[in-house]
Amino acid sequence: MLMREWLQKEAQLRNDETPIAGYPFGFMDEGAKKEIRRSILKAVAIPGYQVPYGSREMPIARGWGTGGLQITLSLVKPDDVLKVIDQGCDGSVNAVNIKKFVATVAGVTITTDTRAATLIQTRHRIPEERMSGRQILVLQVPYPEALREVEPSEMETRRMHAEADYSRMWLFLYEDIVKYGEITISYRYPVTVNGRYIMDPSPIPRWDVPKLHMADTLFLFGAGREKRIYAIPPHTTVEPLEFEDHKFRTENFSGKACARCGATDTYLDEVIDNASGERRFFCSDSGYCDKRRLAWNP
């Protein structure tokens, strides 16, 4: 095609009524969205199992949430209410960027209120407020393979999952305790889903791991770069790996409170004051923090 013809076609597309000129609803073609939804169904049917899928190129970089984005785009409907968070924050650069993009290609309403959202895409946090069965939480996943820490080869980890051969993972945890007296895995704490697969819960802090257990909500995990989708269906057991004499522990914020809303029961961010170098704590879930403050000073 000559450049001139290209330009004419482009001008024509711009006048069409699609949300963004030249691109279909939800950015991806219908075939791709259907294919991803089928992978999601398989993932839901086998909790914690990593379903390979044909990850598409997104207009944001690999590793910036393209896996989550593809799930979101394949599920989103025009009447959905979307919330996107990054490290708990609605205003974080990546969250703003993804939100803007989905709103542009799918015309959805945006919210920062966890309760109001129908679809939530998140990086590294599960909202503090309990979510319902009508909502879906989509997690962006950098490393889908929980066994990667102990085995670099994908072929080998697939075999280990198939045979439920998790001895090396248990040994890794045991050695950690022997060496440090403590398990040093901070975020990405491995969990057993439905008594079968060991799964990487994405880099959520240990704080959020208990929220996955027997939840009302469907959790979908998308790893775009690594081309894997997996899921935790509602009302499914999710148990962090632990020993009888060395139990799983979440981060400890006792004695600390959010400097904005006073919460003592939330995951807190440490912030260093500009001038004094003093440290203060704030809720990582900014939407929840805003809501609590508003309740005080309506």
Next chain:
Amino acid sequence: MGYVAVKGGNEAIERACRLFAHERTKGTSPPLGVEQIKEQLYLAADRVMGEGSLYAPDLAALAIKQSAGDTFEAAFMLRAFRATQQRLGYSLPSSTEKMRVVRRISSAFKDIPGGQILGATSDYTLRLLDFDLLKDDAARRRAFREQIFSSLPADAEIPETFPKVIRILRREGLLEETLSAAHPEERAFDITRQPLTFPASRSAKLQALARGETGGMLALAYSSMRGYGDIHPTLGELRIGYLPLTVPHPATGEPYVAGEVKVTEAEVLARMQGSDGMPRFSLGYGICFGQNEIKAISMAILDRCTRTEKPNCPAEDPEFVLYHIDGIEAMGFCNHWKLPHYVDFLSDLDRLRKAQEMARAGKQQERRRC
């Protein structure tokens, strides 16, 4: 027989070179100015300066034009030019705290003293083709500039220096001691004057990494962060800016500022066990010419990886990393396979034929014995 192509080599070579130059000029578009490359393809020029290890924006742009955009070739030309220049001296160590910062981010802390400064970045752009750029011209540019500058506050204050994020961690004993304090080097090892030997000194290692090829370094760093290795870095700080270059005056020896160079600096944090058994963060350091964030981050990761005590994978082995990241050396060797290998190949053929002959003879003998 047209098989023996010994004669006529000279002329064929000359014509091939001229044809290469011609390929670039045969279209109908106006010639590409070196200024245009320097200004509009500045990231390519920055990359070439880094890999060519010569800070010369004009020459980098010229090299890009001449090589028709091949960054390996362009960096190669800069390196070759660099070798012709007299070594006048070494600059004095310069603290990057004094950098004139144009971009500065941290992924370790939400809020950092001095604030996050996004600067010019393509990180948050949607990678959608902008067909408007097809209609780029002076009037459009003027309108775009006016639109940008009309909405800016006139007198935003810019701080003179930005404190380093890692200082906060160091103050609390969460970061390993500075490497220079642990292993002081009297003077920096100069890899352009001495061959690399192993174990390489830290200054030698950092120099080799600073002029390594972006793609090669990225591949090795990626292998470590993805699973063949276990450095899962947090970006303590990434800053881009202009660094004052101080040199001792040739006559008086007094330090004076000779100019400034644009650099990208990355400091990554990875967990480790300190020499006293206490778990700490360790630091990986990367710096390169121009704006090349992928390279600075990869360098910092590889710096950290190659300090692992018992290397477990390629990216943790200093020899493996330092011998393979130099793009100019690697591309030269890769290209050399295009040179005639008639003699050695014939020798190979001879051995292969002989070995096959022997194998066949052996089989026949065996058959006879049965």
